[in-house]
Amino acid sequence: MSNKEKMRTTGYYKEPGPKLNEESPFKSMMERFQFAAEILELDEGMFQYLANPVKQITVSIPVVMDSGDIQVFEGYRVIHDNVLGPSKGGIRFAPDVNIEEVKALASWMTWKCAIANVPFGGAKGGVRCDPKKLSTSELERLTRRYTANMLEVFGPDRDIPAPDMNTDEQIMAWIMDTYSMNAHKTETAVVTGKPIILGGSHGRKEATGRGVVTVTLAALNKLGLAPNKCRTVVQGFGNVGSVSAKLMYEQGAKVIGISDITGGYYNKNGIDIIDAIEFAKNNGNSLEGYPEADKITNEELLQLDCDVLIPAAKEDQISPRNADKINARVIVEGANGPVTANADAILEGNDIMVVPDILANAGGVTVSYFEWVQDRQGYFWTEERVNRRLNRMMRAAFDNLFNVKEEHNITLRQAAYVFGINKVATTLRMRGIYA
Ligand SMILES: NC(=O)C1=CN([C@@H]2O[C@H](COP(=O)(O)OP(=O)(O)OC[C@H]3O[C@@H](n4cnc5c(N)ncnc54)[C@H](O)[C@@H]3O)[C@@H](O)[C@H]2O)C=CC1
Numbered sequence: 001m002s003n004k005e006k007m008r009t010t011g012y013y014k015e016p017g018p019k020l021n022e023e024s025p026f027k028s029m030m031e032r033f034q035f036a037a038e039i040l041e042l043d044e045g046m047f048q049y050l051a052n053p054v055k056q057i058t059v060s061i062p063v064v065m066d067s068g069d070i071q072v073f074e075g076y077r078v079i080h081d082n083v084l085g086p087s088k089g090g091i092r093f094a095p096d097v098n099i100e101e102v103k104a105l106a107s108w109m110t111w112k113c114a115i116a117n118v119p120f121g122g123a124k125g126g127v128r129c130d131p132k133k134l135s136t137s138e139l140e141r142l143t144r145r146y147t148a149n150m151l152e153v154f155g156p157d158r159d160i161p162a163p164d165m166n167t168d169e170q171i172m173a174w175i176m177d178t179y180s181m182n183a184h185k186t187e188t189a190v191v192t193g194k195p196i197i198l199g200g201s202h203g204r205k206e207a208t209g210r211g212v213v214t215v216t217l218a219a220l221n222k223l224g225l226a227p228n229k230c231r232t233v234v235q236g237f238g239n240v241g242s243v244s245a246k247l248m249y250e251q252g253a254k255v256i257g258i259s260d261i262t263g264g265y266y267n268k269n270g271i272d273i274i275d276a277i278e279f280a281k282n283n284g285n286s287l288e289g290y291p292e293a294d295k296i297t298n299e300e301l302l303q304l305d306c307d308v309l310i311p312a313a314k315e316d317q318i319s320p321r322n323a324d325k326i327n328a329r330v331i332v333e334g335a336n337g338p339v340t341a342n343a344d345a346i347l348e349g350n351d352i353m354v355v356p357d358i359l360a361n362a363g364g365v366t367v368s369y370f371e372w373v374q375d376r377q378g379y380f381w382t383e384e385r386v387n388r389r390l391n392r393m394m395r396a397a398f399d400n401l402f403n404v405k406e407e408h409n410i411t412l413r414q415a416a417y418v419f420g421i422n423k424v425a426t427t428l429r430m431r432g433i434y435a
């Protein structure tokens, strides 16, 4: 049976047709998985094992709102796999998050942890809510109730959440506290991305953006481009985007475009990113009204003529709809899933190198691993040590995948899936779970 047929039997593969959502992250993930499975000649049992998450949990989260009314939210946690170790992955709060999206994000975490060489499986969580419409105390009650519903799932040796879109160190602190109250002891290692005072790690907040820039520099080196000659565009100005923009700026790159949910901001002479970060900080974390650049749309931003494009907002931003209009030499995926699977070939055909998400944004989970190690040892590292080790691990991961790419004559994304899936499959065979 071909892998395509196997996917049909599990319902994962859908023939292209009018009902198909061509920009579904889960579909993108499965198409790339299928390609790698064929190269690796995975047998059917292994294919089925790795295609299916080990656990999918959906919970109802009743919250007493400030008005006194009860509102019920839906929350998810998907454990894709725990073969390499306890499962690991962020939690996002967003109005449109759903179980299919969380399933894709959880399996990306599995391959990402394998590539980053950290001893974790993959998981992801989400709560369907609009955090901007919640007061701080509503957000706290929501987070604590979600955590209470996940007490049997989370645990420092079982499943360890972290921040993702619209979640931050305060939310991680509430998760840690709720879990600890129920465990009757302080359990810092149950979650990463915490405030430093609660056992967080130096450098975790900046880690994802820092890792993005490490692999960007490695990619530019392969292309023979000097960072200080590169016009850079960054989509998204949250945790990942703002740090990536700042570190590229500090490398001497001219950052000509930045953006957030309010739109794009373009200045052909380059934007002072330190100034833009300060502006957003004093403007409710928003770039709206940023005076030092022209306002453009997010769509126009993605099509700017540049050397480096870092999509660091959300999934499905570059698809066949606009892939042909991308004018970059290299795309470095700060976000998870910003390029859809059916845009890959268009970008490749236009000779645009793509550094895939499961490599490019692995700096976050790498420093989360450092945080977990520090919490368990009760011994904390300096920021300099964290950054040095992060840089070394990201560079090693890039070089490793570049070798796989050259060996098989495939793209860096295909190399990432081939390496990640092969590592998990090999471990699984050795553990004997599959026997
Ligand atoms: N925070 C982390 O450590 C990691 C995050 N990621 C991924 O990076 C991406 C961004 O995450 P964070 O920076 O943590 O989120 P965040 O919530 O801090 O920032 C998201 C940013 O994207 C902007 N945005 C949202 N929708 C947009 C749109 N349609 N167009 C343009 N901008 C838009 C928001 O305004 C905000 O500036 C997500 O895909 C996330 O899964 C990946 C690895 C780790």
Ligand SMILES: O=C(O)CCC(=O)C(=O)O
Residues within 6 Å of the ligand: 088, 089, 090, 091, 109, 112, 160, 161, 162, 163, 164, 192, 193, 336, 361, 362, 364, 365, 366, 368
């Ligand atoms: O830091 C972590 O554990 C996971 C971060 C995350 O959710 C991701 O890499 O997508």
